[in-house]
Amino acid sequence: MSDVDLKPVIEIEKLNLVFQTADTPVHALSDIDLTVNAGDFVSFIGPSGCGKTTLMRVIADLEKPTGGHISVNGMTPEEARQKRAYGYVFQAPALYPWRTVEKNIMLPLEIMGLSREEQKARAARNLAMVNLEGFEKKFPWQLSGGMQQRVSIARALSVEPDLLLMDEPFGALDEITRDHLNEQLLKLWDTTKKTVIFVTHSIPEAVFLSSKIVVMSPRPGKVIDIIESNLPRDRTLDIRETPEFLEISHRVREGLRSGHSYDD
Numbered sequence: 001m002s003d004v005d006l007k008p009v010i011e012i013e014k015l016n017l018v019f020q021t022a023d024t025p026v027h028a029l030s031d032i033d034l035t036v037n038a039g040d041f042v043s044f045i046g047p048s049g050c051g052k053t054t055l056m057r058v059i060a061d062l063e064k065p066t067g068g069h070i071s072v073n074g075m076t077p078e079e080a081r082q083k084r085a086y087g088y089v090f091q092a093p094a095l096y097p098w099r100t101v102e103k104n105i106m107l108p109l110e111i112m113g114l115s116r117e118e119q120k121a122r123a124a125r126n127l128a129m130v131n132l133e134g135f136e137k138k139f140p141w142q143l144s145g146g147m148q149q150r151v152s153i154a155r156a157l158s159v160e161p162d163l164l165l166m167d168e169p170f171g172a173l174d175e176i177t178r179d180h181l182n183e184q185l186l187k188l189w190d191t192t193k194k195t196v197i198f199v200t201h202s203i204p205e206a207v208f209l210s211s212k213i214v215v216m217s218p219r220p221g222k223v224i225d226i227i228e229s230n231l232p233r234d235r236t237l238d239i240r241e242t243p244e245f246l247e248i249s250h251r252v253r254e255g256l257r258s259g260h261s262y263d264d
């Protein structure tokens with residue numbers, strides 16, 4: 001992508017979020033500055049509780065910041081949500097067990113008021129996108145965990161958002177399945193040119209998937225480092241053995257280490 005194409009999708013300046021709780025306030029995000037451009041694959045990586053999910057939820061308008069500024073596609077997160085600017089994939093697949101795969105994907109489209117034909121066409125198109133054609137009439141419990149997570153990706157894509165928010169979608173899967181889904185997701189990103197924001201705990205996953213890695217510190221979550229990856233877009237898993245990959249992994253690890261106090 002040339003510099004001319006670089007359009008900011010998300011702009012975050014001095015963003016703060018303090019949760020008011022029954023006892024002491026929880027300062028979850030502190031002075032976050034971040035720009036995400038169209039077509040970026042951005043990972044948030046950091047220790048448990050550092051605010052990765054909270055930052056993603058602010059982008060999705062599921063939490064309100066207590067300070068600073070954020071825009072999504074030039075709008076407030078609330079306006080962006082109303083315009084269905086993004087699709088959200090959660091840690092667990094969150095499929096309705098009594099609805100078939102196809103009907104799970106059709107649900108948000110039904111709510112959007114699309115015609116039945118359009119709902120079915122989008123379900124078929126996006127199931128093919130995640131290599132699940134032929135599974136329309138199955139129920140979620142008839143599928144493996146990895147397949148269920150692919151259905152929830154297809155459901156998020158079927159809303160046709162430019163921005164895909166993914167909160168540790170493969171965290172609960174075994175390593176082989178995770179590797180496979182990482183490769184599929186990268187192909188999907190390359191073909192659809194979507195902007196992706198991805199939360200993970202895994203250094204290899206972040207480095208393999210991302211064009212930009214945001215390393216966060218323990219609470220209150222701050223941005224410690226932003227690493228622009230120069231790995232080619234059409235990478236395969238073999239790239240994990242290369243010096244370039246190991247060099248980026250090393251920088252992520254150093255960032256995580258510098259922000260972490262091991263005395264806790």
Ligand SMILES: Nc1ncnc2c1ncn2[C@@H]1O[C@H](COP(=O)(O)OP(=O)(O)OP(=O)(O)O)[C@@H](O)[C@H]1O
Pocket residue numbers: 019020021026028046047048049050051052053054055201219
């Ligand atoms: N609604 C809330 N009220 C009070 N505190 C909250 C609330 N939501 C999150 N927190 C706190 O804010 C901090 C950041 O939480 P968050 O879930 O964003 O972290 P995370 O980096 O995504 O963690 P993990 O990797 O374990 O999922 C944590 O200390 C959490 O306990």
